[in-house]
Amino acid sequence: MAAKVPITVAHGDGIGPEIMDATLRIILAAGAPLDIETIEIGEKVYLRGNSAGIEPSAWESLRRTKVFLKAPITTPQGGGFKSLNVTTRKTLGLYANVRPCVSYHPFVETKHHNMNVVIVRENEEDLYAGIEYRLTDGEMECLKLISRPGSEKIVRYAFEYARQHNRKKVTCFTKDNIMKMTDGLFHKVFDEIAAEYPEVQNEHWIVDIGAAKLADTPEAFDVIVMPNLYGDILSDVAAQIAGSVGLAGSANIGDHCAMFEAIHGSAPRRAGQNLANPSGLLLGAVLMLVHIDQPEAAERVHNAWLRTLEEGVHTYDIYAENVSKQKVGTREFADAVIARLGKKPETFRPVSYAHRRPAAAAKDRRAQARSKTELVGVDIFLEWPSRNPDELAKTIKRVDGDGLKLLVISNRGLKVWPDGVPETFCTDSFRCRYTAAEPGTPVTQRQVLALLERVDAAGLAVVKTESLRNFDGKPGYTLSQGE
Secondary structure (H helix, E strand, O other), X not given: OOOOEEEEEEOOOOOHHHHHHHHHHHHHHOOOOEEEEEEOEOHHHHHOOOOOOEOHHHHHHHHHHOEEEEOOOOXXXXXXXXXXXXXXXXXXXXXEEEEEEEOOOOOOOOOOOOOEEEEEEEOOOEHHHOOEEEEEOOEEEEOOEOOHHHHHHHHHHHHHHHHHOOXXXXXXXXXXXXXXXHHHHHHHHHHXXXXXXXXXXXXXXXXXXXXXXXXXXXXXXXXXXEOHHHHHHHHHHHHHHXXXXXXXXXXXXXXXXXXXXXXXXXXXXXXXXOOOOOHHHHHHHHHHHHHOOOHHHHHHHHHHHHHHHHOOEEOOOOOOOOOOOEEOOHHHHHHHHHHOOOOXXXXXXXXXXXXXXXXXXXXXXXXXXXXXXXXXXXXXXEEOOOOOHXXXXXXXXXXXXXXXXXXXXXXXXXXXXXXXXXXXXXXXXXXXXXXEOOOOOOOOHHHHHHHHHHHHHOOOEEEEEEEEEEEOOEEOOOOOEOO
């Protein structure tokens, strides 16, 4: 008899306890050997004064089992409560969010009868790093961070997923025609890693037209990998156009731990009524069984669920008079799936899962020589309430000297001095770029610090600075639009 695999389970809030009970009954009936540890998270923990919604003892369980099956929770409004999902993802290094988006025509209404797309979303960086600043009275800033190690991990995961599940193609979505450095790095890493998987097709789309193609012709895609923000938005869009967000499961994968859940919320208005559809959490549990290398149990559960769906045994949310045969509650739906364990679907294609294959060895890129860097200037961001760039230029030009001079002033990324035009709308935050007075002359930190002292002495309000550096002779910064 197979040894039991320890997992941590949280029953959550709202409909969470009901759908978790249904899910556990099904996967245990399918023969999954599991040793279940239960923790409390969510609303009650928040209201006890824990802003993260999870107690220290729960973290100990997660670190011990390394597998987390989580029902949806309710985050109280106001009070500075933090997102438990974001906290868990970052704390445990769950860098890959995986969402299969599948249509179940004709039993669930959809315009796309053959959709079977897996969204692989980077989970830790991008704008979701959460680094934001209020620069002035009228302008806020959010920093978009894309790292090479983060990009390598998520792109390699997407190709390994395709390899493991016999997927034929991996597509990358970015916006590197505009964000040439951040999204450009993601695209570059994608191309590098794609070359290591010649058996898997690869392609790149600009995210806006790619999203349009996904909405119109999802069968053109197989696995799609993308940075955090695009992945967050488009995984929900993909789940909805497949037929229902309520049927989608989700995996959050890290090098050491993994979390599995439904993508829908806790639906407190439906709690305790034996109405909720447990399918999203159940399919999340199927992803978990595959992850812990229990493919036989995963296959039994998934095929029984498909057989239940095609035989018209439906919960209220997908019940349709012309398709469904029996409207059931949460408990009865679980009973129906259990009764069909060992059967395969007849309309849908049966699923099959294999034991995990060893991952391809990653190339060690840390040994690459570090870039030669040189300081070539500084961007000084100033608050200027009059919002007149010419007036600002007259004032700040007075601090030129010590080998540095004002090159350009921009507002929201557009050059507004010199040669600006009066029609350009400006906010009260301006970027003043200083470079060497003599082109090609090195710039030192001492010169930059002395410049900032002169700016301060001139009574100007500095809100932030950014160093301008070259990497192996190439600029590590962008030009302003119009520069």
